[in-house]
Amino acid sequence: MNIVVCLKQVPGTTKVNIDPQTNTLVRQGIENIVNPFDTYALEEGVRLKEQHGGKVTAVTMGPPQAEEILREAISLGTDEAILLSDGAFAGSDTWATAYTLARAIDKIGQYDLVICGRQTIDGDTGQVGPELAELLGLPFAAYVSKIEEIGNEYIRVRRMVEEGYEVIETSLPAVITVVKEVNVPRLPSLRGLARAKSAVIPVWTVEELDVDKNMVGLSGSATRVIKIFFPQRVCRSEILQGDVASQVDTLVEKLREAKII
Numbered sequence: 001m002n003i004v005v006c007l008k009q010v011p012g013t014t015k016v017n018i019d020p021q022t023n024t025l026v027r028q029g030i031e032n033i034v035n036p037f038d039t040y041a042l043e044e045g046v047r048l049k050e051q052h053g054g055k056v057t058a059v060t061m062g063p064p065q066a067e068e069i070l071r072e073a074i075s076l077g078t079d080e081a082i083l084l085s086d087g088a089f090a091g092s093d094t095w096a097t098a099y100t101l102a103r104a105i106d107k108i109g110q111y112d113l114v115i116c117g118r119q120t121i122d123g124d125t126g127q128v129g130p131e132l133a134e135l136l137g138l139p140f141a142a143y144v145s146k147i148e149e150i151g152n153e154y155i156r157v158r159r160m161v162e163e164g165y166e167v168i169e170t171s172l173p174a175v176i177t178v179v180k181e182v183n184v185p186r187l188p189s190l191r192g193l194a195r196a197k198s199a200v201i202p203v204w205t206v207e208e209l210d211v212d213k214n215m216v217g218l219s220g221s222a223t224r225v226i227k228i229f230f231p232q233r234v235c236r237s238e239i240l241q242g243d244v245a246s247q248v249d250t251l252v253e254k255l256r257e258a259k260i261i
């Protein structure tokens with residue numbers, strides 16, 4: 001069972017600044033972590049490998065420092081890790097991100113399952129997993145909370161839906177996104193930490209990947225962030241006069257005027 005796990009490096013804090021010129025995240029000087037949902041994706045991949053044999057390959061697209069999360073992935077049981085990093089990938093929207101990841105997964109080849117987190121805690125769109133499935137032409141299951149059974153050619157999963165769960169079965173290879181209920185991620189082992197320290201992590205650039213340069217990075221992105229801003233909080237207060245009954249009448253009137261009721 002060969003599994004590819006997609007991991008994204010994200011800021012480990014909610015106190016982030018946005019570059020007003022480019023509308024992108026200012027990543028300098030902030031601590032970065034593995035996107036929390038991706039730790040569950042990784043753990044699930046490693047568990048499947050332990051049960052069925054095969055290998056886990058972790059992939060991330062990001063700046064050079066994203067290599068840190070790949071080392072962390074190796075310390076947790078990943079066999080191979082690949083960093084997709086090139087100035088040309090900078091500013092990718094979700095489709096350009098999924099396109100680059102899909103080309104990398106094509107290049108890795110010989111895989112049975114691709115596992116992503118349900119969403120990231122920075123971009124937060126939850127779009128990359130389904131887009132990846134579309135680009136790879138594979139079946140897809142989102143919000144997987146349990147892999148019930150997996151065989152050579154099929155997978156049966158439990159996926160969370162609003163008022164319960166659904167069990168679906170599909171052919172392999174497939175793409176799934178997982179939620180935190182799927183497992184409890186392990187801590188790194190000493191052996192894993194030693195492997196991570198010495199591991200050689202290949203970096204694939206535009207040249208190494210069979211990508212259309214017009215489909216990656218900011219210029220290859222069909223969508224643009226026009227403006228990012230913190231909404232202004234406007235607080236207005238008013239103390240109503242009179243007896244309780246007239247205060248209630250005034251309050252109801254004001255709420256109606258403001259179209260709150």
Ligand SMILES: Cc1cc2nc3c(=O)[nH]c(=O)nc-3n(C[C@H](O)[C@H](O)[C@H](O)COP(=O)(O)OP(=O)(O)OC[C@H]3O[C@@H](n4cnc5c(N)ncnc54)[C@H](O)[C@@H]3O)c2cc1C
Binds near residue numbers: 092
């Ligand atoms: C309209 C729009 C415009 C944008 N424009 C810009 C821009 O101009 N500049 C800019 O810097 N950013 C931009 N972004 C943010 C950028 O698109 C996202 O950082 C990136 O595409 C991933 O999206 P996400 O964080 O929402 O991931 P999600 O879709 O929430 O992630 C789901 C899962 O996909 C996998 N995944 C996601 N990203 C990666 C990755 N990089 N490597 C490996 N696996 C991954 C992970 O398993 C993750 O759990 C834009 C986003 C949008 C929606």
